[in-house]
Structure formats: C-alpha cells, structure tokens
Amino acid sequence: xxxxxxxxxxxxxxxxxxxxxxxxxxxxxxxxxxxxxxxxxxxxxxxxxxxxxxxxxxxxxxxxxxxxxxxxxxxxxxxxxxxxxxxxxxxxxxxxxxxxxxxxxxxxxxxxxxxxxxxxxxxxxxxxxxxxxxxxxxxxxxxxxxxxxxxxxxxxxxxxxxxxxxxxxxxxxxxxxxxxxxxxxxxxxxxxxxxxxxx
Amino acid sequence: xxxxxxxxxxxxxxxxxxxxxxxxxxxxxxxxxxxxxxxxxxxxxxxxxxxxxxxxxxxxxxxxxxxxxxxxxxxxxxxxxxxxxxxxxxxxxxxxxxxxxxxxxxxxxxxxxxxxxx
Ligand SMILES: Nc1nc2c(ncn2[C@@H]2O[C@H](COP(=O)(O)OP(=O)(O)OP(=O)(O)O)[C@@H](O)[C@H]2O)c(=O)[nH]1
Ligand SMILES: [Mg+2]
Numbered sequence: 001x002x003x004x005x006x007x008x009x010x011x012x013x014x015x016x017x018x019x020x021x022x023x024x025x026x027x028x029x030x031x032x033x034x035x036x037x038x039x040x041x042x043x044x045x046x047x048x049x050x051x052x053x054x055x056x057x058x059x060x061x062x063x064x065x066x067x068x069x070x071x072x073x074x075x076x077x078x079x080x081x082x083x084x085x086x087x088x089x090x091x092x093x094x095x096x097x098x099x100x101x102x103x104x105x106x107x108x109x110x111x112x113x114x115x116x117x118x119x120x121x122x123x124x125x126x127x128x129x130x131x132x133x134x135x136x137x138x139x140x141x142x143x144x145x146x147x148x149x150x151x152x153x154x155x156x157x158x159x160x161x162x163x164x165x166x167x168x169x170x171x172x173x174x175x176x177x178x179x180x181x182x183x184x185x186x187x188x189x190x191x192x193x194x195x196x197x198x199x
Numbered sequence: 200x201x202x203x204x205x206x207x208x209x210x211x212x213x214x215x216x217x218x219x220x221x222x223x224x225x226x227x228x229x230x231x232x233x234x235x236x237x238x239x240x241x242x243x244x245x246x247x248x249x250x251x252x253x254x255x256x257x258x259x260x261x262x263x264x265x266x267x268x269x270x271x272x273x274x275x276x277x278x279x280x281x282x283x284x285x286x287x288x289x290x291x292x293x294x295x296x297x298x299x300x301x302x303x304x305x306x307x308x309x310x311x312x313x314x315x316x317x
Contacts, residue, residue, distance in 0.1 A: 010257035011233070016291045018231035018260055019302075019310065038317065044266035051273045070271070075262055080313035087231050087260060104230045104262075104272065107295035109302055109310070177317060184311040191301045 009041050016083040021183065022105050024093045024130070025114035026122030030142040030170035031090030032074050034114060037176040039076020039088060047072045048100045069096045073104070088180075093126035101133060110187050111137040112179055114170065117147030120156050127157060136190040138164040140179045227283060228276045233258040233291040247278050248287075255288060 023031050035043045050069035073091040080086050089105065091097055093113075111130055115123045123139070130137045141153055148156070150165050159165060164186050169175045228234075235258050240249040247268060254267055261279070265272045282288040295302065 011259065013257055015233055015258040017294045018229075018233055018291075019293065019295065020231055044263065046262060046266040046269075046272065048265075048272045049274070075266075077260075078314070078317060080310060084309070084313070085233075085260075086310065086314075087262065107229060107293055109295070109307075177314060180314050181311065184307060184314060187302070188304065188307050188311070191307065192304065193300075 011077075011085055012079065012082065014082045015079070015085050017085075019080075019084065019086045020089065020105060020108040021086060021180065022089045022091055022108050022111045022135075023114055024091050024097075024111055024126045025142075026093055026116065026119055029114045029116045029119075029122070030144075031092075031114055034112075034140075034142075034168075034170035034176045034179070035074060035076040035088050035090045037170060037173045038078060038180065040078055041076055043074045043076045043090065045072060045074040048104055050099045051103065069099050071097050071100050073097075093123065093129075095125065098129045101129070105135075108135060110183050110190070111135050112183055113137055113139045115139060115141050115153070115157075116144055117141060117153060118145065120153065123157065127159070136187055138166065138179065138183045138186050140166050140168045140170075140182075142170045143167055228261050228279055228290065229293050229296060230262050230272055231260045231293055233260055234264065234279060235259075235289050235291065236287065237289055238287050248282060251275075251278060251282060252287060258291060 023034055025031050032043050048071050050071075071092065073089055075087055075089045077088065078086045091105075113123050113126050113130070127137075127139075139153075139157065139159060141147075141150065150167060153159075154165050157165075164182050166179060166182050168179050234251070234255045236252040236255040238252065240252045244252075247270070250268060251264060254264060261275055262272060264279075265275045268275060270278075279288065279290075283290065294306070
C-alpha cells in the first residue's frame with residue numbers, strides 16, 4: 001500500500017460507529033499511560049480551542065474575540081467489532097478543560113476519574129463537573145505508593161456507594177482493561193430504564 | 200504546563216487554513232465522526248484539504264485528523280465543512296448522537312463483551 005498513510009494503523013473500511021470514554025485526572029496521574037495500556041495505537045495527542053458556541057454563560061473571564069481557551073488531550077482506540085470502534089480520551093481535569101467538554105465529549109458513554117492518593121484534592125473538581133454533566137463515572141486509584149485504602153479514599157472524595165471505586169496499575173493492560181470493564185458494568189445499571197420509581 | 204503551539208504562533212496559521220472563517224456549521228461533525236473521502240485530491244486544492252482526502256481513504260475520526268494535521272479539532276471541522284459541501288467526503292456519525300435516551304442495553308453489552316476479549 002502506498003506511502004505515508006500506511007504508516008498509521010487505519011480503521012477497518014467497515015468502521016461506522018465510534019464511541020467515546022473519557023479518562024480524566026490531575027497532572028501526571030497516569031492518564032496517557034492508561035490510554036496507551038489498552039489502545040491498539042500509540043496514544044496520539046492534539047488540542048481543542050473553545051469556539052463561540054462552546055463559550056458557556058458561566059465563562060465570565062472571556063474577553064470577546066480575544067481569549068482562546070486551549071486544551072491538550074490525548075487518545076487511543078480499541079476496535080470493538082466490524083463496525084464499532086471505541087475512542088479513549090485522556091484529558092486534564094483542570095478548570096478550563098470543562099469549557100470544551102461539550103465540544104469534544106458530549107455523547108460519551110461514561111468516564112473514568114483517575115486519582116493519585118497523594119493528591120486526592122486534584123479530583124474533587126472533576127467529580128463535581130461530571131456530576132454536573134450527568135456523566136456516569138467510576139473512580140480508579142492509580143497505585144503509585146501504598147497510600148490510604150479504597151474506603152479511606154471513598155470517604156475523602158465523599159463518593160456515594162453507587163459509584164464504583166477500584167485500585168489499578170495504569171501501566172498494566174489487564175488492570176486498565178478491568179477498569180473499563182468496571183465502568184461498562186456500572187453503565188449497564190446507570191442507563192437501565194427505571195422499572196419502578198421506588199428501586 | 201507545556202507550551203501549546205496554538206497559544207502563540209498559530210493564530211496566523213489558523214487564519215490561513217480556514218480562510219479567516221470563524222465558524223461554518225461545525226455541528227455537522229462530532230469529535231469522533233468517521234470521515235471517508237469520496238474522491239482523490241485535485242490539482243490546486245488547498246494543502247490541508249489534500250491531506251485530509253489522503254488520510255481518509257479509510258474511515259478516520261475527526262480527532263485523528265486533528266492529531267495528524269496538528270490542528271485544533273474545531274479548525275479541522277471547518278476544513279471538513281468545505282469538503283462535505285462539495286461532496287468530496289462522507290461522514291459516518293456516532294450512533295450516540297441519535298439515541299437521546301443514552302446508549303441501549305444491547306450496545307453496552309456489545310462493548311462490555313468486546314472489552315472483556317481484548
Ligand atoms: N509507579 C507508577 N508509575 C506510574 C503509574 N502510572 C503511570 N506512572 C508513571 O507516571 C508518570 C506519569 O504518567 P502519565 O501517563 O504521563 O500521566 P498523565 O496523567 O498522562 O500526565 P499529564 O498528561 O502530564 O498530566 C509516567 O512516568 C508513568 O510511567 C503507576 O501505576 N505506578
Ligand atoms: Mg498525559
């Protein structure tokens with residue numbers, strides 16, 4: 001096959017439906033590592049600028065036509081079936097990132113909040129924003145060091161029992177895969193049509 | 200933080216590649232819409248359009264084009280609007296855009312099974 005395009009692994013010709021999962025977390029928490037651990041391509045990085053439509057009414061800092069919010073993120077992908085492909089995004093949880101959430105990540109199946117127990121406070125904001133966007137998520141503790149156990153982390157994050165919280169090692173494919181499987185199981189419950197109002 | 204290219208030298212380049220347009224109907228594209236070229240690049244076409252038509256001989260997501268072209272996602276969407284208007288590309292939209300009530304149980308099951316098997 002010819003030249004440059006053959007260097008990257010192209011999708012199947014039958015690929016027709018792309019899905020998204022977003023991994024959010026603080027600086028250096030292991031987002032790119034996790035994407036790379038399960039992706040069929042080396043993580044690619046790019047960026048987004050906030051467009052006019054993306055400028056939320058809550059963005060009071062924006063000076064008309066002047067300030068540009070730029071957010072860098074990376075992504076990998078997993079071919080699921082003949083027609084379906086899953087994109088995994090690694091994205092920073094800092095404030096300006098949420099200005100481009102709708103532009104980039106509306107329609108995501110769900111999210112993983114990746115946390116480092118040495119800097120739990122970095123994830124408070126992300127959890128708050130995901131709840132705001134009604135985006136279902138699980139929390140994965142990337143174990144750099146021993147640190148507090150999952151129960152202590154759950155307390156520190158004020159995480160309801162309904163949100164799964166798991167330990168992981170983002171460097172390991174099977175461990176990162178388990179996090180995604182946990183998320184999908186959670187999504188099955190989350191999106192299940194309510195059968196009774198009481199349950 | 201790393202220095203991002205768009206913060207400094209890039210505005211001129213963004214202006215050039217988009218012909219100064221700020222916003223076409225970018226909502227025609229999701230960040231993971233899959234783009235497929237329907238023709239070969241023609242002589243005299245803008246170089247970014249040529250690159251897109253070459254990259255999309257096989258389905259390629261908007262974000263992958265963005266990474267390959269080193270342009271922000273929304274700039275790529277503007278470039279894609281031109282190609283869509285002139286029938287040079289077709290778009291395979293994510294089904295998530297059509298299902299207002301969120302993903303179906305069948306879809307979630309399909310994804311779960313596929314992930315368990317990677
Ligand atoms: N010990 C240990 N190191 C890890 C683990 N996960 C990631 N790392 C290392 O931590 C560093 C940061 O990981 P990245 O994946 O680059 O983190 P990131 O969240 O993408 O970082 P930014 O994009 O810079 O915010 C890298 O050197 C990784 O090799 C882990 O589970 N344990
Ligand atoms: Mg990273």
